[in-house]
Amino acid sequence: MTDIEIAKNTKLDEINKIAEKLEIKEEDIEQYGKYKAKISNEIYEKNKSKNNGKLILVTAISPTPLGEGKTTVSIAIADGLRKIGKKSILTLREPSLGPVFGIKGGATGGGKVQIAPMEDINLHFTGDIHAITSANNLLSAMIDNHIYFGNELEFEKVVWKRCLDLNDRQLRKVETGLSGESKIVPRIDNFDITVASEIMAVLCLAENLKDLKQKLGNIIIGYNKKEEPIYVKQLKAEGAMTVLLKDAIKPNLVQTLEHTPALVHGGPFANIAHGCNSLKATKLAISLSDYVITEAGFGSDLGAEKFFDITCRTGNIKPDCIVLVTTIRSLKYNGSGNIEDGICNLEAHLDNLSVNNSNIVVCLNKFEDDTIEDINYIKEITEKRGISFAVNTSYEDGSAGALSLAREVLNKLQSDNNFKYLYDLNIPIKEKIKMLATNIYHSKSVEYSDIALEKIQELEQKNIDNIPICVSKTQYSLSDDKNMLGYPKDNILHVKDIKLCNGARFITIMLGNILTMPGLPKNPNYEKIDLDQNNNIIGLF
Numbered sequence: 001m002t003d004i005e006i007a008k009n010t011k012l013d014e015i016n017k018i019a020e021k022l023e024i025k026e027e028d029i030e031q032y033g034k035y036k037a038k039i040s041n042e043i044y045e046k047n048k049s050k051n052n053g054k055l056i057l058v059t060a061i062s063p064t065p066l067g068e069g070k071t072t073v074s075i076a077i078a079d080g081l082r083k084i085g086k087k088s089i090l091t092l093r094e095p096s097l098g099p100v101f102g103i104k105g106g107a108t109g110g111g112k113v114q115i116a117p118m119e120d121i122n123l124h125f126t127g128d129i130h131a132i133t134s135a136n137n138l139l140s141a142m143i144d145n146h147i148y149f150g151n152e153l154e155f156e157k158v159v160w161k162r163c164l165d166l167n168d169r170q171l172r173k174v175e176t177g178l179s180g181e182s183k184i185v186p187r188i189d190n191f192d193i194t195v196a197s198e199i200m201a202v203l204c205l206a207e208n209l210k211d212l213k214q215k216l217g218n219i220i221i222g223y224n225k226k227e228e229p230i231y232v233k234q235l236k237a238e239g240a241m242t243v244l245l246k247d248a249i250k251p252n253l254v255q256t257l258e259h260t261p262a263l264v265h266g267g268p269f270a271n272i273a274h275g276c277n278s279l280k281a282t283k284l285a286i287s288l289s290d291y292v293i294t295e296a297g298f299g300s301d302l303g304a305e306k307f308f309d310i311t312c313r314t315g316n317i318k319p320d321c322i323v324l325v326t327t328i329r330s331l332k333y334n335g336s337g338n339i340e341d342g343i344c345n346l347e348a349h350l351d352n353l354s355v356n357n358s359n360i361v362v363c364l365n366k367f368e369d370d371t372i373e374d375i376n377y378i379k380e381i382t383e384k385r386g387i388s389f390a391v392n393t394s395y396e397d398g399s400a401g402a403l404s405l406a407r408e409v410l411n412k413l414q415s416d417n418n419f420k421y422l423y424d425l426n427i428p429i430k431e432k433i434k435m436l437a438t439n440i441y442h443s444k445s446v447e448y449s450d451i452a453l454e455k456i457q458e459l460e461q462k463n464i465d466n467i468p469i470c471v472s473k474t475q476y477s478l479s480d481d482k483n484m485l486g487y488p489k490d491n492i493l494h495v496k497d498i499k500l501c502n503g504a505r506f507i508t509i510m511l512g513n514i515l516t517m518p519g520l521p522k523n524p525n526y527e528k529i530d531l532d533q534n535n536n537i538i539g540l541f
Contacts, residue, residue: 003110003541004118008536012034015029015034016029018255021259022261024253028043030247039263041249044251044280047287050286051287052286052287053286053288053291053292055319056294056319056322056323058296061334062476062478064333068325068327069365070297072392074295075260076401077323078090078256078293079113079399080399083258083406088290088293090115091263091278091294092295093275093277093295094264094277095122098518099167101520102167102518102526105540106541112257112397113394113395113398113399119540125252126247128248128252128265129165131247132197132200133163133164133197136197137163139232140161144177153224155222155223156224158189159223160219161191161192163196164194166193167193167517168191168519173189176189192517193272193517195269196268196269198501198504204266204276204278205278205504205505207280208280216242217503218231218233229502251278252265264277265281266281268297270298270475271297271298275298276303276306276310276311277294277295279311279317299349299475299478300353301349304352305436309421309423321359321417323405324350324353324363326346326364326365327365328370328371331345340377343381345487348478352440358418360388361388361405361412362389363390366391366393368396388408423436429469430446433493434446436471440478441479442489444490446495447495451497452509455498468505470501470508472510473510479491479512480494480512482512495510495511
């Protein structure tokens with residue numbers, strides 16, 4: 001059966017029963033139909049002092065274009081823990097329509113380990129990403145309206161971009177204001193994909209509506225003739241934007257096919273944003289359950305590093321255990337078809353994680369054609385390093401296929417995790433980048449464009465340098481060159497541009513040829529998506 005057929009043939013619990021598993025009353029959820037709901041802000045405020053749950057982060061080695069199953073493994077661990085009698089909960093990101101209609105398809109797990117209702121989650125869900133798109137583009141309209149009616153704030157340069165939650169390379173560079181009206185000045189503009197918008201980052205790092213409004217107000221949207229920043233709060237825009245986001249900030253409650261509660265909230269990409277679900281959902285989960293499983297996008301060099309150095313710092317949380325997902329498919333991809341040549345990529349990600357953590361479990365996400373010889377080879381390499389190893393077969397076997405993995409995680413949680421940040425916030429920006437280059441990307445040097453050097457100097461002159469770094473680069477390589485697979489060493493890191501995300505409180509550095517508006521592939525997934533004769537959705541995976 002296809003993933004959609006498996007989901008269709010699984011009876012779900014009504015969402016109020018899922019809430020009961022978390023000791024949340026029906027009056028404290030806002031239901032969106034039978035199987036999805038938002039959890040009230042009051043529950044978060046009431047529980048935020050409770051921090052008893054153990055936090056398990058799932059990351060991965062460098063992926064193939066189809067991904068290696070981090071979401072599947074995350075769901076498997078949560079279901080496996082429930083099956084052996086532990087109280088667990090998932091916290092995952094919301095899928096973007098870009099990959100759904102692009103190359104990867106849906107992002108709700110697969111086989112017998114899915115979050116549901118999968119069609120809703122993969123498409124419009126509860127409207128959170130649409131709300132972010134609307135707030136983003138309302139701000140763009142406000143800026144242009146302000147300029148049209150006299151430009152009191154003296155915008156000389158607008159840096160705020162419009163956004164759309166689809167892959168559309170045609171919008172990477174556009175010319176706007178071509179109506180010919182006397183007060184409208186044409187200018188070159190750009191679109192980002194919504195999940196790369198700073199508003200997405202702000203929503204995912206905000207604790208409550210007051211914090212959200214303050215963070216929105218601190219976003220820099222342009223500069224005047226004196227090169228002084230212009231903030232959203234000067235435009236008096238943060239109130240209206242907060243109104244559009246007042247429901248989007250509430251975490252969404254759904255379930256796995258085995259009825260494990262799941263909070264699915266927020267969706268920043270890890271290759272161009274910080275790559276983690278909302279901090280509010282994760283902290284709420286920690287207060288509601290004994291074991292919390294969350295996922296950071298792409299490999300340890302992107303999602304995990306950002307989870308440690310951005311999300312954990314902002315929320316004052318830390319992971320108790322790290323699960324590193326690997327596949328034989330990816331190891332062969334990183335070794336030009338040879339697993340022995342590609343195993344270095346697993347070694348590289350273990351080296352990365354050991355900088356921050358000591359409690360690590362390697363999980364092989366098993367595919368149908370994997371051989372016992374290849375599995376044993378990976379196990380031997382892993383255990384030689386003193387790292388725990390487990391095989392996950394949950395795609396075919398459901399929670400029963402995750403029992404050994406769940407037990408390895410529980411065993412690892414008995415040890416203290418010597419968690420530490422990679423860098424001190426108070427060191428100079430270039431020093432932080434050097435530490436990332438050396439410890440995470442294994443580069444011998446860093447080259448800066450003139451514009452990047454100029455922007456770093458400006459930030460340091462304005463004392464805006466004691467915040468984390470958010471790296472924007474390819475997900476396919478540890479370096480900034482997607483063709484350098486395996487364990488590239490002594491590569492050169494190319495910093496092309498710098499962007500201050502003042503509302504989210506991090507500095508984004510653009511490496512290599514990374515783009516904030518992806519394009520569709522030659523054979524996009526949308527060609528398979530349709531309604532069958534009974535009006536059921538097909539082709540999301």
